[in-house]
Amino acid sequence: MDIRHYTLSLEVDPAAQRISGYTEISFLLLQPAGTILLDLVQQMKVDKITLDGKTLSFSHEKDIISMSSTNSFSAGKHLLKITYSGQPPVAKRAPWDGGFQWEKDSTGNPWIAITCQSEGGKIYFPCKDHPSDEPNDGADLIISVPKGLVVAGPGLLKNVSTKNNLATYHWKTNYTISNYCILFNVGKYKVVRKEYITVNNNRVPMEFYVLEEHAGKAACLLDLMERSARVQEKYFGEYPWVKEKIGIVETPHLGMEHQTMNAYGNKFKYTQVGGKDFDWLLHHEFGHEWWGNKVTNRDWAHMWIQEGICVFGDAMYVREAEGEEAYLERMRRTGRATRNLLPIVQGEVIDAKQTYHPDIYGKGAFFMHSLRYIMGDSIFFPTLKKLATDPKYTYDNTVTTDDVEKLFSGAYGKSLKPVFDLFLRTTEKLEIELKQTDTDKYTIRLANAGMPLPVDISTERGMERLIVDENGLEIISKTLPVIDPKGFYLKRVTIN
Numbered sequence: 001m002d003i004r005h006y007t008l009s010l011e012v013d014p015a016a017q018r019i020s021g022y023t024e025i026s027f028l029l030l031q032p033a034g035t036i037l038l039d040l041v042q043q044m045k046v047d048k049i050t051l052d053g054k055t056l057s058f059s060h061e062k063d064i065i066s067m068s069s070t071n072s073f074s075a076g077k078h079l080l081k082i083t084y085s086g087q088p089p090v091a092k093r094a095p096w097d098g099g100f101q102w103e104k105d106s107t108g109n110p111w112i113a114i115t116c117q118s119e120g121g122k123i124y125f126p127c128k129d130h131p132s133d134e135p136n137d138g139a140d141l142i143i144s145v146p147k148g149l150v151v152a153g154p155g156l157l158k159n160v161s162t163k164n165n166l167a168t169y170h171w172k173t174n175y176t177i178s179n180y181c182i183l184f185n186v187g188k189y190k191v192v193r194k195e196y197i198t199v200n201n202n203r204v205p206m207e208f209y210v211l212e213e214h215a216g217k218a219a220c221l222l223d224l225m226e227r228s229a230r231v232q233e234k235y236f237g238e239y240p241w242v243k244e245k246i247g248i249v250e251t252p253h254l255g256m257e258h259q260t261m262n263a264y265g266n267k268f269k270y271t272q273v274g275g276k277d278f279d280w281l282l283h284h285e286f287g288h289e290w291w292g293n294k295v296t297n298r299d300w301a302h303m304w305i306q307e308g309i310c311v312f313g314d315a316m317y318v319r320e321a322e323g324e325e326a327y328l329e330r331m332r333r334t335g336r337a338t339r340n341l342l343p344i345v346q347g348e349v350i351d352a353k354q355t356y357h358p359d360i361y362g363k364g365a366f367f368m369h370s371l372r373y374i375m376g377d378s379i380f381f382p383t384l385k386k387l388a389t390d391p392k393y394t395y396d397n398t399v400t401t402d403d404v405e406k407l408f409s410g411a412y413g414k415s416l417k418p419v420f421d422l423f424l425r426t427t428e429k430l431e432i433e434l435k436q437t438d439t440d441k442y443t444i445r446l447a448n449a450g451m452p453l454p455v456d457i458s459t460e461r462g463m464e465r466l467i468v469d470e471n472g473l474e475i476i477s478k479t480l481p482v483i484d485p486k487g488f489y490l491k492r493v494t495i496n
């Protein structure tokens with residue numbers, strides 16, 4: 001089954017905390033199938049399902065809609081229409097748990113947000129809830145709300161119409177999009193705009209859906225977003241969704257990387273980086289337009305690609321704004337914070353919640369830092385940009401850890417699999433053994449790297465970058481050599 005397109009047509013009733021309407025799913029069956037399954041939480045009540053216009057019988061149990069046919073469904077393109085309604089799950093700790101937030105702004109207007117990064121779109125619309133199958137032809141959201149409220153969604157706003165007491169917003173994205181980004185926000189929003197010119201000279205509107213009461217703060221946030229965009233584009237290539245928009249929407253939760261409509265709830269709390277206002281949350285979530293939305297992992301097992309490289313992008317902002325030393329200090333802090341309780345890549349048999357732990361962020365980023373050192377900037381940075389720009393790895397295509405390893409190994413000219421395995425598939429650190437063999441002689445060896453690696457070694461002669469392997473390298477020094485003083489590796493040095 002290959003999902004091609006979703007259309008969601010829903011009426012939102014803030015007073016009753018209910019939604020009602022339908023979802024249309026266009027999909028291909030690659031071969032005839034006796035049963036079609038879709039995910040939708042149990043608390044949504046399905047009234048009717050049609051396939052290609054004909055009513056289908058179905059069951060809806062344990063969050064799964066099951067439709068069977070005695071003659072089996074034919075291979076080819078189909079259109080399912082599922083009519084349903086109900087009170088969707090409410091998020092208790094958004095964005096860390098998913099669901100709807102039925103909040104109010106300070107003047108009492110409804111302020112509604114949806115998050116479902118780990119729960120998936122199935123919390124409010126029927127879908128195939130797996131990262132490997134994004135709708136290749138995008139999604140339409142036709143959302144009706146009480147008149148006076150504004151709906152912010154992905155892609156382009158095609159139309160706004162009003163009827164009786166309802167306003168209907170039609171948002172359309174033509175890009176492939178993960179199902180946890182197919183959602184909308186509702187509020188008493190004002191739209192503040194600015195034009196952005198990309199690194200490839202394309203004009204893209206920046207649009208900030210900000211609560212009316214905070215409209216005065218929007219211009220500063222858009223300036224800051226522009227600085228973030230410049231850094232992301234420098235390292236990862238042009239903004240991925242130039243035919244649509246750079247969108248931000250103010251939300252009651254902290255934030256989430258929703259494609260072309262980033263959720264922002266950091267309350268305009270800025271820090272100073274390089275003497276200018278910086279919003280870490282905005283920069284990080286915006287980074288997911290490249291890592292997560294454009295480059296998407298094929299399975300939750302490889303989520304470090306989205307989070308780890310995105311956090312590495314956060315450090316790139318520091319490098320651009322404050323220089324290499326500030327970047328190194330930041331990476332050393334990141335390295336110290338790694339926990340090493342579980343491997344980053346644990347295998348594809350586990351679910352989204354099990355795969356999700358803090359090291360996929362910081363240790364994932366630190367791994368990029370180590371690779372940068374091993375490969376050198378002239379190979380590492382173009383390779384990283386290739387991962388974010390080559391059609392093989394982006395948009396309709398998804399990636400695994402092996403894809404990333406093969407790309408970097410190819411660019412390096414020899415296999416980097418041993419370091420990918422060590423840092424991503426185990427909780428071990430790089431074991432470096434330093435042994436004094438004479439008054440001014442030492443042997444240094446890598447015990448578990450599985451391949452020769454460059455290591456900075458500081459002696460009275462200064463710092464040298466030397467290739468060390470498991471057989472050991474002899475060093476002449478009057479003082480105890482210092483290993484990797486700038487901190488490019490997560491390591492354990494034993495001295496004897």
Ligand SMILES: [Zn+2]
Pocket residue numbers: 284285288307310
């Ligand atoms: Zn993130």
